[in-house]
Amino acid sequence: xxxxxxxxxxxxxxxxxxxxxxxxxxxxxxxxxxxxxxxxxxxxxxxxxxxxxxxxxxxxxxxxxxxxxxxxxxxxxxxxxxxxxxxxxxxxxxxxxxxxxxxxxxxxxxxxxxxxxxxxxxxxxxxxxxxxxxxxxxxxxxxxxxxxxxxxxxxxxxxxxxxxxxxxxxxxxxxxxxxxxxxxxxxxxxxxxxxxxxxx
Numbered sequence: 001x002x003x004x005x006x007x008x009x010x011x012x013x014x015x016x017x018x019x020x021x022x023x024x025x026x027x028x029x030x031x032x033x034x035x036x037x038x039x040x041x042x043x044x045x046x047x048x049x050x051x052x053x054x055x056x057x058x059x060x061x062x063x064x065x066x067x068x069x070x071x072x073x074x075x076x077x078x079x080x081x082x083x084x085x086x087x088x089x090x091x092x093x094x095x096x097x098x099x100x101x102x103x104x105x106x107x108x109x110x111x112x113x114x115x116x117x118x119x120x121x122x123x124x125x126x127x128x129x130x131x132x133x134x135x136x137x138x139x140x141x142x143x144x145x146x147x148x149x150x151x152x153x154x155x156x157x158x159x160x161x162x163x164x165x166x167x168x169x170x171x172x173x174x175x176x177x178x179x180x181x182x183x184x185x186x187x188x189x190x191x192x193x194x195x196x197x198x199x200x
Contacts, residue, residue, distance in 0.1 A: 003023055003026045003027060003031060007026060007031070007033065008022045008023050008026060010033070011025070011026060011033060011036055011037065011040070014037060021040060022036070022040065025037075025039040025040045041174075041177075056078035056079050056080050056181070056182045056183060056184045057078060057080075058078060058079050058080060058081055058082050058084070058085045059076065059077050059078035059079050059085050059090075059094075059184075059186070060076075060077065060085055060090075060091065060094055061074060061075065061076045062074070062075055062077070062091070062094040062095055062097075062098050063098065064095065064098035064099055064101075064102055066102050069193075070192065070193040071102055071190070071191070071192050071193070072102075072190070072191050073098045073099075073101045073102045073188060073189070073190045073191075074098075074188065074189050075094065075097050075098045075101060075185065075187075075188040076185075076186040076187050076188070077090075077093065077094045077097060077183060077184070077185050077186065078183070078184045078186050079179070079181045079182070079183050079184075080181040080182055081181060084179050084180075084181050087179070089175070089178065089179055090175075090179060090183075093172075093175050093183070096162065096171075097155075097168075097185060097188075098188075099161070100155065100158065100160065100161050100168060101155065101188050101190050102190065103161050104155075104158050104161060105190065106152075106153055106154060106155040106158060106188075107153040107154075108153055108154050108155065109154070109155050109156060109185050109186075109187065109188070110154055110155070110156045110157075111150045111154045111156075111157060113154075114150070114153065114154065119146070122145075122146065122149050123142060123146065126141070126142045126145040126146065127142055129145075130142070151167075155168055155185060155188070156168050156169040156172070156185070157169065168185075172185070
């Protein structure tokens with residue numbers, strides 16, 4: 001079937017995928033744009049998952065100062081090449097992440113960084129809150145509360161402020177698919193005027 005260049009271009013702008021990928025997805029979807037977008041997203045996320053194991057040593061550090069200059073964020077996001085690090089798409093992503101940190105106030109990048117003693121303390125609190133329930137129910141409730149805790153303190157587990165339907169880790173996966181390289185949020189720091197600095 002004949003796919004017009006205009007339709008291919010529209011799909012490319014929507015997904016960030018290459019022209020040839022867009023065209024083949026449209027052919028596979030018999031010209032249905034919504035279906036072609038689904039096909040691209042499935043392929044992109046599969047590709048992004050493979051790319052996630054590659055090393056990312058380039059990137060940039062971005063700052064965000066909130067209106068009124070009472071809140072500031074520094075964040076380091078890495079990619080694989082200097083070429084991608086200089087693109088608008090990558091730089092916009094780093095700015096978005098800095099704004100997310102300012103708004104949602106995470107403490108860690110990912111759940112693996114949360115110290116075991118903090119997880120244990122939270123688990124004890126949750127168990128105490130539901131101690132009168134049957135044992136199987138306690139396990140489920142505690143697991144659910146721990147997930148909620150991670151979604152509050154871990155950046156990658158937080159709902160994305162610009163689209164709460166997805167988590168930050170899903171947003172990063174979509175960007176990996178678009179930019180064609182592994183992307184890693186390495187570290188961040190968030191300062192708020194007048195707050196105490198935690199003891200080292």
